[in-house]
Amino acid sequence: MAQLARLLWLNAAPEQRDGQSIEAFAVDLAAWWAENDSHFAFVARLDESELVGMAWLAIVSRVPRPGATSRRSADIQSVYVVPEYRGNRVGSALVQAAADHALALGAGRVTVHSGRKAVPVYERLGFASSRQLLQKERMPS
Template identity: 30%
Template sequence: MKIRLANKRDIEQLIKMRWDFTLEDYPEMGEGVKFSSFENECRRFLGTAIDSSKWFVWVAEKNGQIISHIYVELIQKVPRPGRVTHPFAYMTNVYTVPEYRGKGTGSKLLSRVNEWAEEKKLEFIIVWPSETSNEFYGRNGYTHCAEPMERHF
């Protein structure tokens, strides 16, 4: 298994995985939605994200196939007097294809992301786990924090 940052050659696989990931948990979201319209939107996002210095898409690959991925967005903090300000990261879209779950694939990928975050001197990584993924994150050193506040529009 090879762990690396995604590149533009990975876009087709990443689009399909995002579609599969969503419909696995929320099958109703695919009702009445054409894959082609989703594909176009996702292709634009990924093309921009992969070229940016803000998004980092980490993948685990086996025999040329992406079997797991993690998306990380860097969030710059406003500087504060008297201390060096480091960004933090928002981690999302953490997914391993079903046949590779429970075999350490996701943990190996997450471990590499954690190493990278330390190398980049990120202050912290935040993730909003699903109920079913709480155990996975706990095994990998993540802890619950106070709930953030939000406002929907």
């Protein structure tokens, strides 16, 4: 848990950390994960001890329809690879493993919200933009 917290910490902008220590965040992460069995963490290890990358997968139950009572969607979240290990397909392998797991669990689609630089990576892995998938962001206060 401490290593996952470290990767999430490194992936966050300093202003998002809000003065919280990595250790305190690890406690919060463990409590959150214990309450959210809809999320899976995929990790890449340098050796038996050090994590160098992660990708999170959220599985969401969808409203049943006649003939399809166990619909699911999936969202890949918080993909991060330690900078010195980028460019070695670590991130691609994590995303592929998460997407494969989602589809094996019966997800009808797998989505990802990406930064501009990572779009070509996701496209190489079979992701495509869709005019039907829309989003509305919260307005700044």
